[in-house]
Amino acid sequence: MRKLSVTVVLFLALATGGLSAADNLPGAMDDAPAPEPSIGVQDFFRAGELSNPVISPDGQVVAYLARGRIFVGNTLAGYRPLTRELWRHELLDLDWISNHELLLHRRARDSGALSFVAFELAREGEGYRIERENELAIHGYLFDAMPQSPGRVLIAAYVLEDGRTSADLFYIDVYGSAYQQTKSRRRLNDRTRHLLHYVRGQELSLHFGVTYNERRPEIWQRDGDRRAWELTWTGPQASSFLPISVSADGSVVWALSDAVTDKVAAVAFDVAGASISQVLYEHDRADLNGIIMSPDGTTPIGVTFMDRGLIRFEALTPEAERLYDFARAEFPDSDVAIIDMSADQAAQLVAVSDSGNPGAVYRCDRTSRECDLVSPLYPWLEDIGLAPVRAETLTTDDGFELDLFLTLPNDVAGPESVPVIVMPHGGPIGVSDNRYFSGDVQWLAWNGYAVLQVNYRGSGGYGREFRSAGLREWGRGIEDDIETALDHVLRSQDVLDAGRVCTFGASYGGYSALMSVIDRPERYRCAASFAGVTDLTLLFNGSRFRHNMRLRDRLIEMIGDPDVDMPELMEYSPVYQYQRLSRPVYLAHGNKDQVVDVEHSWRLRKMLALADSPVELHVLDDVGHGFALTDQVEAFYAPLMDFFALHLQGVGASQNATVETGDGPTGGSRAASN
Amino acid sequence: MIRFTVLSAAILLINMTTAHADSRAEECHAALSKIADEHHQESTDLQRRFAGRLAELTRGHLKDLSGDAGAAARFRSLVDRIVDRGDLDKIRSANFEHVLSYLAEVGDPGSYHPDCAHVETIDAWAKEARVKYERAFDGVIADVEERIEIDKLGDGEGLVVVAAYAFGYAETIKVNRLGSLFGGFTIGPLFNAQHFRVHRLQAGTYSWDEVTRSVPRGRVFHDFSDDELVFTVEAGRLNYAGVFVYDVRGEFAQAEIEDRAAIVLTILERRYPELLENYEIANGLVPEDDFIDFYLTEKRRLEAGGGSG
16 A cells, blocks of 8 residues: 555656646647747646656566556666557556556546556567556556555445445456456445445455545444444544555554644554554644555655645654665755655655756666666756746744745846736645646746745645635635735845736636735736636536535535625625726636636626726637646637736737627637727 | 551540540539529529518518507517628628639639539538528528517516537437426537527426437437426516536536526627516526626616716
8 A cells, every 4th residue: 555655745746736737638749759949838738758657566667657658668778658549548547566567547538437457568679568458447446556466456446325435345357357356246345334445454354444424534443354344433523534554463554644633644543442542743834645654564664745845755764764865865956756666665766856947757776876767757848947936934914824936037137127927826725836847837937927826824735724724715814825925025036026916826716816906906917817716606506516515515614605695705706896806807718617617707707898897708618627738728828928918018909808709608619809 | 657647546545535525524514504503593492481481470470569569660670680680691692692603613614624523522512501591591580480489478478598508419408397297398409509599488497307319329318307407487587597508428428507697698688688678587597696686787887877986
């Protein structure tokens, strides 16, 4: 189960983040990437050169996903495609299940169905070929790669019953029939308790499971495989409990949980006593996102977490202290994150990045003390010199510590020369920004703008109290935090031009941008919103939300109850405050957005047009709550950059009018300026 | 002598080839001429049938309105507006005159020698133009029929804005009246397209229940009757019912009713301004949603010179 912890690290290290991370789809990238004659917006949003790199248990072979294929190789032979392009599926994850077998996890682009493909590899010259492969149509996730049992894995298949998701566990021969092997009589658990996570004991016995009830974790245990499950522990509050591994004698389950702490901590759960017996490690500011286990998987030796926007590793044992020593010594001026290791932890895959470099993945060998490049992540951006992202922490008047990230463009002419774009993240609850490569931030910086991001109250990764502090603070405390951060950087960075500030975000970030301009029109020149919420009451109205009590309750917790708080919801909705929106507004919305319906942008556009206020609405065909293709990103950013150029640099002609869109219930299929 | 013979054979061959080419060109010109005649004839028939149907509909409804001069005048004006909005002159120009003019140009033996291989393509293009022309006429007729239906609004009935969009193909979309075997209706087919009509329906509660579509091996039914995709209709009101959105991906399909009041109001303002003037709107989807009232109140206030600040 070591995979669980490193997966989290990998995601954080390689996530492109931001509002517009585009998948690497056909047309998004040529087969052999060559330097472009000039840099354009698509270059900032193309998928990275590789994702999901994994090292074989013996440390000899590295595999990764790139351009819809699996690549396999090693330092000496290089890395070559193992498969053809698999464009009909989104490639989600890749795991070694033995030294010569890979398991690919994928999602069908048309139906969304999850499945696996197992590959057995054979040497061919210096490279590898597929000896055999087999598709497993199982809608679930890899629970245990069981590298000591070639060809065998444990797969958890999702079950949706009575509105609750649980998982059935199956012992799978990866070259056999998924249909035959996932019949109900073959499952290792029983389905009586809707268990979602398990801890595997010796052999295939399952005596420990986790489920959630009213968002509280419940631990269920049983004495033997055929005994009934018993509820032995219930979390004292809404919280998480993610089992990572189990001690050698089976007496302790190591887990990540915030059941008894404010931050997600590494805890020991005493199996016999059925309680959390020890908090191994709790960071003073950050939720943990991973536990690194010893090579035999029985002892926690380190933890990982995000600290001021970067992944940090904290060793729990003297041996673990040395895990990072070699990689850090090799790259002393860079941020280093271990993303996978061989079973003996001697061979490591390491993500390396620094402020001006989008990053690369290396294979480091602690025994031979060598690091070799596997691949740069964004080679086409290496020569342009990315803008550095600076982190600061400040304290609000009411005592919250906020991380803020300021990205300044590389070419700064002098004092008060740089216009600023404030970019609040979406969510808002449980989501956060970090300092890793973001296409949105770097594209704006490349165009000469400073970008300010703020992990305001409610953001994820800072514990329950901080996260809860954002509830029902839409348009209030959250925006106060952003203003505090903005005032701070305008005071402290003399290159910023306080007279040229706009705000731009997606989803909640779009809402936040609009509310900030409503509250402080003197501070901002313009606001831009992609897929932004404009009417809090409308969030409850689609059939998807009206008939799903859990979603509705969650929304009520976040923004208020329309049955009792309607005046307040309207007071904090840009639509009903349209008369206070005196600055130019840019709205863009996908007509297939299932999270924030396109109607949100239409409502605000309609009200602003009524008042003859300057507004542009761009309805984007076949776009959802984010972008899937770099073409879509380009179509989105082209008019937006004109908008910023006009309002922040005085370049271009004023549109000062609404943009007409098509005449249809989906919000139209074209956009034209009048 | 031998040389002469060869030369003669060559000349003979050239003459034969030229004769063949001439014959082929004549064949093509004849085919193009036939296409032009057909296009002229069938397009003229379409226009004639359209004019006849429009006159018949107008005459019939004006007869029904004979006791109400004001209503009759409004209806005439509406029909004129619908015909104007149909942009029939532009559609005629593109699909009738332009096609004939092109056919005349390529069919002129003195100016152009078409490749016979293109004749079929040209024929298909002309047929497609007639389909577009007919569709435009059908659209206008459907709009007029819709207006006549609206004018027949009876006791216990309400007007309902029925809006739907299909991402992918929906052959039929069935709406049932809850608690009644009758009173439902069906729309479609829609293929990446919208339906936007004002229907006259009995007061009550309605449910978007079923979408069907043909597939190579038969028909697929997607049953949404358990999804509570419902709206209500109040008598004597213009009822807003949201927008039914159907999305099919491979074998999977989903349907939602989205609250898109601003979009629906925008279309109503463009296409049915008199309905907005004459009927009070009832929100049959989310009665507690204040947006429609808010918008209409603000609009009236600003039009009355209330100012935006």
